[in-house]
Amino acid sequence: MIRVKNLVKTYPKRGSKERLSAVDDVSLELKSEEIFALLGPNGAGKTTTIKSICGLIVPDSGEIEIKGISVLKNRTKALAHISVVLEGNRNLYWRMTPMENIAYFCGIRGKSIKKSEAVEILEKLGLSEKKNELVHKLSRGMQQKAAIAVCLAADTEILLLDEPTLGLDVNSAVEFRTLLKDLQRQGKTILLSTHDMNLVEAVADRVAIMSNGKIVVCEEKRKLLDLFKARGYRIKLLSNGTTGEKLTQLGLSGWKKDGNIIEIHLNLSSAKELYKIIEDFRLNQIEIESIEKELVNFEKIFISYTNSGSP
Numbered sequence: 001m002i003r004v005k006n007l008v009k010t011y012p013k014r015g016s017k018e019r020l021s022a023v024d025d026v027s028l029e030l031k032s033e034e035i036f037a038l039l040g041p042n043g044a045g046k047t048t049t050i051k052s053i054c055g056l057i058v059p060d061s062g063e064i065e066i067k068g069i070s071v072l073k074n075r076t077k078a079l080a081h082i083s084v085v086l087e088g089n090r091n092l093y094w095r096m097t098p099m100e101n102i103a104y105f106c107g108i109r110g111k112s113i114k115k116s117e118a119v120e121i122l123e124k125l126g127l128s129e130k131k132n133e134l135v136h137k138l139s140r141g142m143q144q145k146a147a148i149a150v151c152l153a154a155d156t157e158i159l160l161l162d163e164p165t166l167g168l169d170v171n172s173a174v175e176f177r178t179l180l181k182d183l184q185r186q187g188k189t190i191l192l193s194t195h196d197m198n199l200v201e202a203v204a205d206r207v208a209i210m211s212n213g214k215i216v217v218c219e220e221k222r223k224l225l226d227l228f229k230a231r232g233y234r235i236k237l238l239s240n241g242t243t244g245e246k247l248t249q250l251g252l253s254g255w256k257k258d259g260n261i262i263e264i265h266l267n268l269s270s271a272k273e274l275y276k277i278i279e280d281f282r283l284n285q286i287e288i289e290s291i292e293k294e295l296v297n298f299e300k301i302f303i304s305y306t307n308s309g310s311p
């Protein structure tokens with residue numbers, strides 16, 4: 001549905017002849033009906049990637065195709081398949097109501113929309129009470145919902161959502177996850193960028209983590225979670241006779257004592273290492289109280305990739 005190949009976008013650096021690589025050789029492909037999440041710290045290049053895909057930024061080099069149509073060579077035809085919510089609150093006309101915005105943005109796409117359809121979309125987003133209020137009088141979260149409503153009203157096959165849950169309250173953010181899953185079931189393909197790890201855990205099929213303009217990992221979410229699940233262990237030892245020095249000698253650090261229990265967190269690069277550690281405990285007569293796999297959350301995965309560039 002979307003193919004980005006070797007995308008490069010640089011900007012002049014202030015007070016220097018060098019250029020800053022906002023996006024540095026990024027390639028990615030979105031399959032039909034998948035939810036693909038772009039993750040990355042501030043300034044990683046997510047918005048630049050999304051703006052390039054929707055034709056708002058002309059890249060220095062690289063190719064972008066929407067359903068096989070080049071955005072650079074055949075812009076109008078390619079962009080007919082996508083609608084977008086950009087980050088920030090510049091997606092709407094502030095002097096118009098949500099209903100008027102929907103009618104206007106559908107109109108410039110040459111799409112007519114019935115009033116009842118527009119109301120239904122606003123209802124789905126919990127915004128029907130404010131449908132005739134001027135956008136500039138709405139709260140930040142309501143404006144975000146109105147922007148999402150305009151995007152949905154276009155009824156395109158592909159949705160690009162840059163930070164869609166920014167400004168939404170907890171309930172709205174949870175409802176938004178359900179909405180995304182519903183849209184996927186209706187056949188939509190969704191590319192979203194976010195800092196909201198709960199959203200990624202709840203909805204994404206695949207995840208690309210960006211750092212400094214590059215994709216450092218692109219993987220199915222399930223596989224990423226499995227990979228990390230296999231690594232983290234929490235081991236509890238009985239402390240009778242077991243000293244801190246002994247554990248340090250065995251190469252184990254970061255332990256914590258609580259009563260007669262010593263707790264250690266291990267992050268292993270392979271599950272095999274665990275056998276060696278258990279063998280060391282046996283040889284040193286250290287009693288194991290319990291071994292548990294640690295739960296992973298996306299935050300951990302994210303930090304691990306963005307701090308070092310590799311897990």
Ligand SMILES: Nc1ncnc2c1ncn2[C@@H]1O[C@H](COP(=O)(O)OP(=O)(O)OP(=O)(O)O)[C@@H](O)[C@H]1O
Nearest residue numbers: 011021022040041042043044045046047048049087
């Ligand atoms: N118009 C511009 N002129 C100069 N530099 C820019 C411009 N737009 C973006 N950049 C720079 O490009 C880099 C990538 O920015 P981008 O907005 O794509 O990051 P992001 O991943 O969306 O970050 P965030 O999570 O904060 O939204 C940043 O270093 C940013 O300062």
Ligand SMILES: [Mg+2]
Nearest residue numbers: 046047048087
């Ligand atoms: Mg951004």
